[in-house]
Amino acid sequence: MKFDLNEEQAEIRDMVRRFTEQEITPHAESWDEHNHFPREIYSKMAELGLMGMATAEEDGGSGLSRFEGALVYEELAKGDMATSVGLSVHNMVTGSIARFGDAEQRKRWVAPLAAGELLGAFSLSEAGSGSDAASLQCQAERRNDDYVINGTKMWVTNAGEADAYLLMARTSVGKGAAGITCFVVDKGTPGFSFGKTERKMGLHSSPTRELIFEDCVLSSANRLGEEGQGFKIALSSLDGGRINIGAVAVGVAQAAFEVACNHARERQQFGHPIGAFQGIQFMLADMAMKIEASRLLVYEAAYKLDAGQRASMSAAMAKCFATDTAMEVTTNAVQVLGGAGYVRDYPVERYMRDVKVAQIFEGTNQIQRIVIARALLGNMR
């Protein structure tokens, strides 16, 4: 077992670290303040080969491993969690179309997505179906060779800005997960519009919007895979998505930890740096310990996925532990900074607001614990 990065992996990490420090970190506060989605950053990430990370080189991607992907998401999230999450969603979409699309669909969407000419969004959740995603209601009614889509979707990251939407809709009523079919919908398709933009606690530079479908006609060339295969397609990207979010959480936690450490060295009270007090030292030691444990869980889950091993329990553990850790670390980083942590002069309050959602999306952390318990005990109901 090796714990060192090889030369190529170290180069990828260093390249993304430099990019983040130059292009993202200096602007993240302003993007948050102004709810600005930095589309231009995605074009630059495309130049670095990050828009088709999980996609093979013959489809225009850079064919990185999950492990290398984890290095990328961690580094980006140190600058701005929202950008790292937006990229993860985009790569989930690109990867799914590359895996399940026919030659025509790969040509139509995958190459331009991987080149950063198009941006992707993933739409599974609805107002009535979140954790119980298989109960979704958005209808796709077959009419000859076409499908007519009616209904609304919620919580779609990148919505409004994205060009290609992976949509899960119901083609058969009463069939549960087996009645769900996946479509790729282009922005601008008649009958497809956007609802309200959510006003969120954090992640302000990532738009989250509702999708509205009113007699929106899609041809069968927009259907990804077979009828009824949609839930399987959605689930197929889940382990990878959870590992990505674990890596994102590690990045945010690491960034918060570094601010807290610097502050502990510099801030003087009672004639000493506050880092000289054991109460602060123990908080920092716990942060360092849990961040390192999170990172190793993320790496192990990524390794298993890359090696073609069963990775669902590891991915759930990595996502759950890393995001719970990031919530604790960012909260304690605010504490170490005292009043300074609660105001916007330092980034730790943004890290704390942003990272809360990582315990909620990509399957809530209660759902992750269910996945882990089922892997341990089997389905006991």
Ligand SMILES: Cc1cc2nc3c(=O)[nH]c(=O)nc-3n(C[C@H](O)[C@H](O)[C@H](O)COP(=O)(O)OP(=O)(O)OC[C@H]3O[C@@H](n4cnc5c(N)ncnc54)[C@H](O)[C@@H]3O)c2cc1C
């Ligand atoms: C900022 C943001 C971005 C998002 N981006 C996307 C996106 O791009 N695409 C997309 O499809 N979705 C997206 N989502 C939706 C996200 O995946 C859902 O919010 C999430 O799956 C939870 O669903 P819910 O909000 O309906 O909560 P609910 O499912 O209603 O859960 C409410 C609470 O009940 C708990 N709970 C539910 N079932 C159980 C159970 N069986 N046992 C124990 N506890 C349970 C949950 O853990 C949670 O604490 C996004 C959400 C947010 C907030």
